[in-house]
Structure formats: C-alpha cells, structure tokens
Amino acid sequence: MAPVIAPFEATAVESIPSTVNLCKTTFRTHKSKPVAYRLVQLRKLWWGLHDNMEALTEACKKDLGKPVFETGISEIDWCMNDIIFVTKNLEKWAKDESAPDIDLQNKLFSPRIKKEPLGTVLIIGAFNFPIQLSFGPLIGAIAAGCTAVLKPSEVSPASAMVLKKIVEEYLDPNAYAVVNGSIPESTALLNEKWDKIFYTGSGNVGTIIAKKAAETLTPVCLELGGQNPAFVTNHADARLAARRLLWGKLHNAGQVCISQNYIMVEKDILPAFIEQLKVAIKEFYPKGQRNSEDFARIVNNRHFQRIKKMVDDSKGKILIGGEMDESDNFIEITVVLVQDQNDSMIVDESFGPLMPLLAVDNIEEAIRTANSVHSTPLGLYAFGSKAETTKILNEVTSGGASINDAFYHGSIPTLAFGGVGDSGQGAYRGKASFDTFTHRRSITTTPGWIEKMLDIRYPPYAGKLEKFRKMNGKKANFDRNGKEIKGLGYWLRGPSFKAGLVRWVLVAAVAFGANRYATAGAGRLPSWLR
Numbered sequence: 421m422a423p424v425i426a427p428f429e430a431t432a433v434e435s436i437p438s439t440v441n442l443c444k445t446t447f448r449t450h451k452s453k454p455v456a457y458r459l460v461q462l463r464k465l466w467w468g469l470h471d472n473m474e475a476l477t478e479a480c481k482k483d484l485g486k487p488v489f490e491t492g493i494s495e496i497d498w499c500m501n502d503i504i505f506v507t508k509n510l511e512k513w514a515k516d517e518s519a520p521d522i523d524l525q526n527k528l529f530s531p532r533i534k535k536e537p538l539g540t541v542l543i544i545g546a547f548n549f550p551i552q553l554s555f556g557p558l559i560g561a562i563a564a565g566c567t568a569v570l571k572p573s574e575v576s577p578a579s580a581m582v583l584k585k586i587v588e589e590y591l592d593p594n595a596y597a598v599v600n601g602s603i604p605e606s607t608a609l610l611n612e613k614w615d616k617i618f619y620t621g622s623g624n625v626g627t628i629i630a631k632k633a634a635e636t637l638t639p640v641c642l643e644l645g646g647q648n649p650a651f652v653t654n655h656a657d658a659r660l661a662a663r664r665l666l667w668g669k670l671h672n673a674g675q676v677c678i679s680q681n682y683i684m685v686e687k688d689i690l691p692a693f694i695e696q697l698k699v700a701i702k703e704f705y706p707k708g709q710r711n712s713e714d715f716a717r718i719v720n721n722r723h724f725q726r727i728k729k730m731v732d733d734s735k736g737k738i739l740i741g742g743e744m745d746e747s748d749n750f751i752e753i754t755v756v757l758v759q760d761q762n763d764s765m766i767v768d769e770s771f772g773p774l775m776p777l778l779a780v781d782n783i784e785e786a787i788r789t790a791n792s793v794h795s796t797p798l799g800l801y802a803f804g805s806k807a808e809t810t811k812i813l814n815e816v817t818s819g820g821a822s823i824n825d826a827f828y829h830g831s832i833p834t835l836a837f838g839g840v841g842d843s844g845q846g847a848y849r850g851k852a853s854f855d856t857f858t859h860r861r862s863i864t865t866t867p868g869w870i871e872k873m874l875d876i877r878y879p880p881y882a883g884k885l886e887k888f889r890k891m892n893g894k895k896a897n898f899d900r901n902g903k904e905i906k907g908l909g910y911w912l913r914g915p916s917f918k919a920g921l922v923r924w925v926l927v928a929a930v931a932f933g934a935n936r937y938a939t940a941g942a943g944r945l946p947s948w949l950r
C-alpha cells in the first residue's frame with residue numbers, strides 16, 4: 421500500500437513568531453549545546469529518515485517524477501550517510517582547538533578556539549533536491565548545537581509535508597520546527613531576527629534574503645545557481661565526454677544547480693561528440709525517456725513553460741530530442757547546436773534537460789566565452805588534455821569543478837560545496853556543514869604569575885616602546901621593491917630546486933668539516949660526537 425502523504429498545507433503566518441521564539445528560548449536555555457544532545461537529535465533524524473523512506477520516495481515521485489534510484493542515492497541515503505559521518509566525527513569537531521601560528525611568549529596565555537553554535541538559524545530549501553537541500557543544512561545546524569527553523573520549498577509540496585512530519589515526530593519540538601509555505605510565510609520568517617540564514621535557490625531570491633539579512637547584520641550562506649560551462653577539446657575522449665555530460669543532464673532531468681548549462685566543443689571533435697551523445701542516449705534509454713522509469717519530470721507547469729520557451733526562442737538547430745508533453749511535464753533530453761552565446765539556451769540557466777552545444781575554434785575562444793557569459797559560475801567541467809584542462813581551471817573561476825566529468829565533485833557528500841561571487845557564498849557538507857553554523861571563538865587565559873612580564877603594557881609608557889620592539893619586532897625579509905631578501909634562512913628552507921641544492925651543499929660541507937675535524941683532533945671532541 422502506498423504511504424499516505426498529507427496534502428500540502430501552509431503554516432499559519434500568525435503562528436510563525438511564536439514558533440521562532442520557542443526555538444530561540446530553547447537555545448538560550450543551552451539545551452541544544454551539549455554534544456550528547458546533538459548526537460541524540462541527529463540519530464533520531466536518521467531513524468526518521470529510515471522509517472519514512474517509502475513516504476519520501478513516494479513524495480519525490482509525486483513532486484518531480486524522481487526515479488527511485490535517484491531518490492535513494494541523492495536524497496535519502498545521502499542524508500542518512502551524512503548523519504552517520506557527522507555523528508562519528510562530532511566529538512572531535514566540537515573539541516576546543518589549540519590556536520595555530522602563535523609565538524612562544526603568547527603560548528603562555530593558552531590561546532584556543534572554542535566552537536560555539538551560532539544560535540537559532542533559518543534554513544530555506546529549494547525544490548530540486550527537496551530532502552537533501554533541506555535536511556543537509558539542518559544536519560549541520562543540529563551538529564553545531566544550533567536550534568533551527570526549516571522552510572522547505574513549496575514547489576515540491578509532497579516532500580515538504582513529509583519533512584515536516586519527520587521533524588515534528590522525531591526531533592525536539594522546542595528546538596526544531598518546519599514552517600511550510602511560499603512568499604508570505606518566507607517573508608514572515610525573514611521578519612524575524614536570526615543568527616544565520618542558510619538559503620538555497622535562485623540568485624533573485626538570494627538577493628532579497630541578503631538585503632533583508634543586512635538590515636539586522638545577520639550572516640548568510642547563499643547556495644545559488646549559475647550558468648555552468650563545459651568544455652570539450654579536440655584532445656578529449658568523445659565517448660567519455662558524451663556519456664558523462666549526459667549523466668550531468670539526465671539526473672533529475674537536469675534540475676541540478678551544478679549540471680552544465682552549455683557545452684563548448686572544439687570544431688574538429690564536434691561530429692564525433694554528437695554521434696557519441698546519440699549512442700549513449702540510446703544505450704541509457706533503449707525505449708526512450710518517455711517510457712523509462714529512470715527519467716524525472718519537470719517540477720511543474722511554470723518551469724515546463726520556462727524551459728520550453730528557451731527551446732522555442734532558440735535560433736539553434738535541434739540535433740537530438742525535442743519531444744515535450746505538457747500534460748506530464750515531460751521534456752526529453754534536447755541537444756541543440758546554437759550559433760552564439762546570445763542564444764536563449766545559453767543566456768539563462770535552463771535547470772532542465774537542455775544541452776546547447778556551441779562550436780568553438782579553440783580553447784581560448786571557449787575561455788573568453790565562459791568568462792563573458794557568467795564570470796563566477798557554480799561549476800565547471802573540462803574534457804581535454806591535462807595542459808588544456810589546467811589552463812581552463814586557471815582562467816575560468818567557479819564554485820567547484822570536475823575535470824573529465826560532469827558534476828562529480830558535487831556528488832561527494834563530504835566535500836565542501838558552495839559557490840563564488842554570483843553563484844553564492846559560504847559552503848557546507850561534511851565538516852563544512854558543522855563549520856557553517858559554528859562560531860570559532862578565540863579565547864586566552866592570562867595566568868596570575870605572569871603579571872611581572874605584562875608590566876610593559878601599563879603606563880607610564882616612557883622607554884617602553886623600544887623595549888617592546890626589541891622583544892616583539894620582526895625583521896622584514898623583503899626589500900622596497902617587494903623582493904624577498906634571501907638570507908641564510910631562505911637557503912636553509914629550500915623554497916626552490918636551486919635553494920634546495922645550496923642547502924644540501926651546505927649540509928654536506930658541514931658534515932665533511934666535522935668529519936675532518938673529528939679525524940684530525942678526535943681527542944678534542946666530546947665522546948658522543950666521535
């Protein structure tokens with residue numbers, strides 16, 4: 421029997437301030453801070469996911485036609501494994517750290533970093549991975565010792581209701597809550613004062629969130645989108661590039677923030693690449709995507725129309741696919757050869773199964789194009805020789821990158837994930853999820869017996885500056901032109917091959933001299949040196 425999923429119901433706006441207040445009050449009681457409490461909450465969340473696997477799978481099917489396999493690997497199992505990883509490491513992460521790079525005299529003050537929860541945080545999720553993008557940050561918030569309110573995306577309404585049920589049934593209701601709804605509910609949440617807002621979604625809404633947060637100096641983590649470029653050079657393996665980039669578009673029917681938005685292909689390899697795309701599509705979907713259980717649907721009619729319009733407005737030529745069915749929000753993987761970067765399929769993020777190809781003469785042209793379409797994309801994918809992919813990495817920035825693959829870097833659950841510039845700020849996943857909700861508090865302890873040494877800091881100051889400089893002053897190791905002055909330290913450290921060589925010559929000379937000395941006048945050497 422299919423699990424029963426409650427129909428979507430927005431949370432009453434009037435109830436939001438008291439819900440937030442309860443989470444804040446609980447934080448102030450320090451209840452959420454002990455590691456033992458955090459571990460119990462995380463383990464309960466694991467069980468909540470475990471017990472609701474069927475409902476979550478069904479909800480993702482309802483919302484996005486998400487294949488069971490995809491819901492497993494990138495939603496449910498993802499979060500459950502994340503909880504296990506976090507609970508195994510939490511004691512270690514939560515421990516005080518001794519502060520790095522402290523000079524000897526300041527070590528006497530026991531400088532350390534204490535990890536403190538930021539407080540009560542707001543998490544706003546997006547629709548495309550309704551479980552992972554909501555529970556992923558929530559796991560980080562609980563691990564850090566925060567209390568939290570989660571607002572899942574109303575665009576995936578069935579999933580939002582299951583998330584609410586899990587949080588309410590499994591977690592401490594005084595510390596964690598789910599508010600469901602759309603703009604009115606989000607606005608009511610944003611009218612509250614938070615200790616951090618973690619937002620996943622579009623840049624437009626990200627701007628609204630950041631402006632609102634700025635009014636109260638609230639820190640934000642913004643996980644946004646970006647028109648991610650892919651590069652296929654003449655030295656790439658056409659088959660591998662085709663299969664892997666297809667994977668980047670077939671997962672969740674391309675509704676993935678890090679999937680490539682457009683592919684720049686060097687002209688010589690273009691025919692082989694197109695041929696291999698056809699071969700791979702046939703292999704992955706022998707009966708077509710329409711009849712396959714392994715291909716998701718576009719989340720709703722609004723997004724269907726948006727993606728359709730990008731294809732309709734394109735001046736390019738459809739090479740593969742193009743089939744659409746509005747009644748089912750179905751859009752086939754559609755490969756289009758576009759003429760230039762101003763095509764409707766490149767200027768906006770498709771967030772769907774579109775694969776515009778742009779033929780380029782060389783990688784310099786591809787790099788120029790990528791940098792003019794979007795200077796700070798979320799992801800970048802390069803196929804080619806080592807020299808070419810290194811050049812691309814060095815000359816096009818992005819939040820993350822996968823070489824020789826579509827978004828592989830984004831599929832490693834413990835690798836920090838985040839954007840740069842327009843594609844976001846802050847990062848999470850693995851330990852980074854704990855860090856993003858943690859304040860690293862610097863603490864020193866001044867012992868009583870040290871008072872004599874501290875005398876220098878108290879007035880009267882006369883004569884003390886010179887003394888201070890003698891004790892603390894550092895000698896510059898660079899000249900007026902910013903060039904490093906290569907003293908003995910430089911040669912001994914060996915920052916280059918040449919310096920390394922000099923170091924070894926020096927060491928050999930000293931050893932040789934010692935040996936000569938020992939042989940000639942062994943009687944004068946202490947016995948342990950002979």
Ligand code: NAD
Nearest residue numbers: 545546547572573575602606621622625643644645646677
């Ligand atoms: P969405 O419609 O799910 O909206 C995201 C969230 O913002 C929802 O919870 C929604 O209720 C809320 N929201 C919408 N309007 C709001 C407003 N005016 N005020 C306050 N909150 C509001 O998702 P979307 O925005 O359509 O998401 C698609 C975009 O998100 C794409 O650009 C995609 O690349 C990006 N995305 C980024 C990541 C990432 O990790 N970087 C992940 C997924 C999606």
